[in-house]
Amino acid sequence: MEAAVRELAPQLFRYSLGRTRDAGLAEEVAQDALAALVQRWRRHGPPECPAAFAFAVARRRAGRLNFQRRLLKPLHALLDGHSPLPGPEEIATQRTALGRTLTAMRQLPGRDREALLLVGAGELGPTEGARVLGISVSALKMRLHRARKRLLQILEEKQDGKP
Amino acid sequence: MENPDELDLRLREALEPRPETVERIVRGALSPRRPARRFPLVPALPVLVALAVAAGLLVLAPHPRRQAAVSIENVGDLMVVRHQEGGRWLVRNGGLGESPAPSRSLIVIYRNGDKP
Numbered sequence A: 001m002e003a004a005v006r007e008l009a010p011q012l013f014r015y016s017l018g019r020t021r022d023a024g025l026a027e028e029v030a031q032d033a034l035a036a037l038v039q040r041w042r043r044h045g046p047p048e049c050p051a052a053f054a055f056a057v058a059r060r061r062a063g064r065l066n067f068q069r070r071l072l073k074p075l076h077a078l079l080d081g082h083s084p085l086p087g088p089e090e091i092a093t094q095r096t097a098l099g100r101t102l103t104a105m106r107q108l109p110g111r112d113r114e115a116l117l118l119v120g121a122g123e124l125g126p127t128e129g130a131r132v133l134g135i136s137v138s139a140l141k142m143r144l145h146r147a148r149k150r151l152l153q154i155l156e157e158k159q160d161g162k163p
Numbered sequence B: 001m002e003n004p005d006e007l008d009l010r011l012r013e014a015l016e017p018r019p020e021t022v023e024r025i026v027r028g029a030l031s032p033r034r035p036a037r038r039f040p041l042v043p044a045l046p047v048l049v050a051l052a053v054a055a056g057l058l059v060l061a062p063h064p065r066r067q068a069a070v071s072i073e074n075v076g077d078l079m080v081v082r083h084q085e086g087g088r089w090l091v092r093n094g095g096l097g098e099s100p101a102p103s104r105s106l107i108v109i110y111r112n113g114d115k116p
Helices: A001-019 A025-046 A050-080 A087-095 A099-108 A110-121 A127-135 A137-159 B004-015 B019-030 B042-061
Strands: B068-075 B079-081 B088-092 B106-112
Touching: A001 A025, A001 A050, A001 A099, A001 A110, A001 A137, A001 B004, A001 B019, A025 A050, A025 B019, A050 A110, A050 A127, A099 A110, A099 A137, A099 B042, A110 A127, A110 A137, A110 B004, A137 B004, A137 B068
Parallel strands: none
Antiparallel strands: B068 B079, B068 B106, B079 B088
């Protein structure tokens, strides 16, 4: 079990970081998903596919966190007096490879981004990825193809200095 | 187009966690007792309560009833016209022909601002 957790931790973190765009939240999501896996393993034995189980939990948790963040964002801005403009830390992050990738990922349609994050970043197989998303393997492959093509296009445009 | 594997590799490299982050995640997941997560809506609670109270007051507060300027009520073959200032007129059907079955209807005219 520990080996599976250790193997899945970076995969889940990469997926969660792509979903939440926040390292702190990504760590929380990955840890929650793995804790759910550990609990399930201890109580009822290993699930049929531990990776699909953990990614399904991470997907739900990341979705909930993103929703809560969107809901509370105006409130935090109001209560904390934060400016809606990006701060120096955020601007510095945007200039890194991570920042550029996250910005490019944001421009992908949600479904395509999700597929790419599960398979590309999270290293799930097409069968497991399709299972987590509740779609067929061929539909997943189609989304992946579209997402990769568009992401590459966006990254190349950015490299050429186009807006 | 770039090889899909190369693109995925670039993606993974960009999103790769630090070793200490991975260690923290693994340790946290395997620990038998995890710290309870704080409730994320706690900061919003006072505002939500205030909004709920305001909405409740808005719904429950008595709305001032507008007084009719003129009301015209029809009871059978009799028409009753009442004015806000107390006047009342009764208009009766002249009795020509057979009267239809008695019916009842009411027309109310409200003042709108200063205009009648």
